[in-house]
Amino acid sequence: MQRDDWPCNTVSKPAGPSATVATIRARDYKPLDYADRRGHCHACGRRTVDYIEKLNGERKSRTDQAARRICEGCYQEAVRRGQVSAIPLPGTIVLSSMVRTTTDLGRCVICNLGNVAYCDREMQTNICQQCYDREVRANASAEGGAGP
Numbered sequence: 001m002q003r004d005d006w007p008c009n010t011v012s013k014p015a016g017p018s019a020t021v022a023t024i025r026a027r028d029y030k031p032l033d034y035a036d037r038r039g040h041c042h043a044c045g046r047r048t049v050d051y052i053e054k055l056n057g058e059r060k061s062r063t064d065q066a067a068r069r070i071c072e073g074c075y076q077e078a079v080r081r082g083q084v085s086a087i088p089l090p091g092t093i094v095l096s097s098m099v100r101t102t103t104d105l106g107r108c109v110i111c112n113l114g115n116v117a118y119c120d121r122e123m124q125t126n127i128c129q130q131c132y133d134r135e136v137r138a139n140a141s142a143e144g145g146a147g148p
């Protein structure tokens with residue numbers, strides 16, 4: 001029987017991927033023209049990467065400036081997390097004056113991730129479906145009191 005002295009209390013990992021999905025900001029990534037089936041996702045290690053890091057944001061301040069590549073799943077997860085954490089200032093969004101739009105108005109002003117789905121012409125506030133839905137839910141729980 002072979003026995004190594006396991007360093008049970010040593011949790012630091014000197015090598016290996018330093019990023020996890022939690023540290024990825026979707027806005028720092030852009031889609032690849034073609035999925036790279038031989039690449040490995042920087043966050044989860046899965047095969048096939050669909051997104052590559054842009055040359056701005058965090059990458060500029062790193063010593064290793066090689067572009068990280070991530071898979072579709074991790075990108076979507078980063079988008080979702082970014083949208084959940086993007087909380088608008090109170091009063092920024094007036095639901096009653098929001099109108100659905102199919103015009104391409106760029107990115108949502110709240111999360112800067114989703115495409116604009118609603119706009120407020122007066123306030124010049126363009127927001128995405130996710131931010132709109134979250135605002136609807138927030139309003140409902142604030143008014144109702146009889147929430148879930």
Ligand SMILES: [Zn+2]
Nearest residue numbers: 041044071074
């Ligand atoms: Zn991944």
Ligand SMILES: [Zn+2]
Nearest residue numbers: 108111128131
């Ligand atoms: Zn949004």
